[in-house]
Amino acid sequence: TEAWGPDDDKPRRMAGPVRVRVPAKINLHLGVGPLRADGFHELSTVYHAISLFDELTARRGDTLALTMEGEGAGELELDDSNLIIRAARALAHKARVPAHARLHLRKTIPLAGGLAGGSADAAATLLACDLLWGTGFSKEELAEIGAELGSDVPFLLHGGTALGTGHGEAISPILARPTTWHWVVAIADGGLSTPAVYRELDRLRDSPWPPTPLESPDELMAALRQRKPEVLGAALANDLQPAALSLRPALSDVLKAGHEAGAVAGLVSGSGPTCVFLATDARHAEQVAGLLAESGVCRTAVTARGPMPGARAV
Ligand code: ATP
Structure with missing residues (x-):
């Protein structure tokens, strides 16, 4: 079912099904600069892909159809507003092929959690449909299409740990000695709207001028x-944390509980409401996750490792 190109390291076109696994992201550093004229904030961020995965399966079909199971099933719209449908259409348009596929999402990344689940699904779709349709785009070309769909899509195609600039879409990998970091992810009940958190940040900063200087992530690097x-x-560090705490004051109880559970450090992930905690090793992460889950301050707490590769066929 696979045709390999002469100097290609990936199958050109697959009869299907194509299954792609994609990680969630956290931001180890999220510096938010001033609001730009185009409506985006200038960002300086360090992305880190963790072992919390969504899985997208693509099969041949006569139309474009999407089904799902898991986190957010019954809540997430599966129509043209879904980033998966938008990603499939964007790729088909670019490649001048019909957007025909039967897509199925197995979702583990919570909705509106600050873990970029929607962007992760878009990244998975671009890769899965590229393989299914044999459109043969490079990762960079897919990232370019993805950047139009969501700022985090290019990173979720690349994975690892990377510096993100612009509005987060411009990625440069950070080459560090291979180290596995151990995290605890405290998943909240309900989500937070990313645009609302940015608006709250602008309100807390109150005067748009002089612009807040963008902090460089030198210390983190x-x-x-x-x-x-x-x-x-x-x-x-996360510049969005005060805004997330302002909209969801109960998150300070989560951060406190993580600290009391013995985590090395904790912070709100992206725009929240998910909080992430750093542990010293896998056993420590299990302990902290257990204590956090018992404390009742979050819906659930799971362990995760990072960095993980980006979207990949499995
Ligand atoms: P980010 O950190 O990138 O801002 P997030 O993790 O806070 O995102 P997401 O789950 O990525 O939040 O998505 C936020 C909103 O995007 C959802 O509430 C939903 O309305 C919309 N959306 C569209 N398609 C998807 C998808 N496939 N998965 C999740 N959300 C989607």
């Missing part, structure tokens, strides 16, 4: 080069 959780923990 230096911390990544060491292998000490306490050093990395001290460098974690």
Whole structure:
């Protein structure tokens, strides 16, 4: 079912089904600069892909159809507003092929959780449909199409740990010594709207002028080069955290509970409401997750490792 190109490292076209696994992201550093004229905020961020995955399966079909199971099933619209449908159409348009596929999503990444689940699904769709249709785009070309769909899509195609600039869509990988970091992910009941969190940040900063200078993630980048959780923990930062806490004051109880459970450090993930905690090793992460789950401050707490590769056929 696979045709390999002469100097290609991936199958050209698959009869299907194509199954793609894609990770969630957290931001180890999220510096938010001023609101730009185009409505985006200038960002300086360090993305990190963790082992919490959505899975997208693409099969041949006569139309474009989407079904799903798992997190958000029954809640997430599966119509043209879904990033999966938008990604499939964008790729088909670019490749001048009919957007025909039967897509099925197995969702683990919580909705509107600050973990970029929607962008992850868009990244998975671009890769899955590229393989199913044999459109043969490079990762960079898929990332370019993806950037139009969501700022985090290019990173979720690449994965690992990477610096994101512009509005997050411009990615450069961070080459560090291979280290696995251990995280605890505290998943909340209900989501937070990313645009609402940015609006709250603008309100808290109140005067749009002079613009808030964009902090550079130098300390975080230096911390990544060491292998000490306490050093990395001290460098974690998120400019959106005060805005997320302002909209959801109960998140301070989650951060407090993580601290009391013995986490090295904790912060709100992206625009929240998910909170992530750094642990020293896998066993420690299990302990912290257990205590957090017992504390009742979150819906559930799971462990995850990072960095993970981006969207991949499995
Ligand atoms: P980010 O951190 O990228 O802002 P998030 O993790 O907070 O995102 P998502 O789950 O990515 O939030 O998506 C937010 C909204 O996007 C959802 O509430 C939903 O309305 C819309 N959306 C469209 N398609 C999808 C999808 N496939 N998965 C999740 N959300 C989607």
